[in-house]
């Protein structure tokens with residue numbers, strides 16, 4: 663079983679990928695990591711990719727798909743994968759489809775985790791964490807029981823990630839829309855796209871995903 667997860671930053675994609683991994687034994691395949699591995703292992707494909715990156719180009723679609731092909735035939739990956747961050751373009755989606763066909767495999771489900779921008783804003787701009795024990799909090803959803811005191815360890819130094827600003831999130835969401843929107847009709851056309859409501863609690867989102875998969 664092969665699954666593509668699509669969702670904006672803050673949609674809980676990482677959590678749901680973890681759920682799929684633990685529940686169905688799928689392998690979470692990060693194409694960014696795969697690319698870094700191929701480059702550091704200096705494989706033929708990795709060297710080609712490095713040349714492109716060094717000369718300021720994007721790694722070509724067919725090269726990404728070839729790497730994915732080499733990864734998917736490894737024994738660990740035979741049970742199925744969760745793809746996230748790939749494909750990003752219709753051309754990549756078409757290449758991926760052709761490659762899978764040759765391996766006698768297919769994309770079984772494309773799950774889009776939908777969350778309103780206002781919710782994503784609160785999730786991301788509101789989050790902070792304990793500087794001591796790293797416990798997570800949120801201005802809108804989860805403040806410490808006692809003001810400015812960590813529930814877990816009692817410390818009072820809280821931190822925020824500099825990237826969690828409204829401005830950065832807006833830029834990331836815009837990029838996400840531009841990259842993702844074109845591939846949605848492609849998978850709708852193949853009858854494999856399903857939406858889940860990512861504004862619900864994560865256990866409920868997992869339940870919806872399980873329902874889609876087990877249908």
Ligand SMILES: [Zn+2]
Nearest residue numbers: 792795812815
């Ligand atoms: Zn703490």
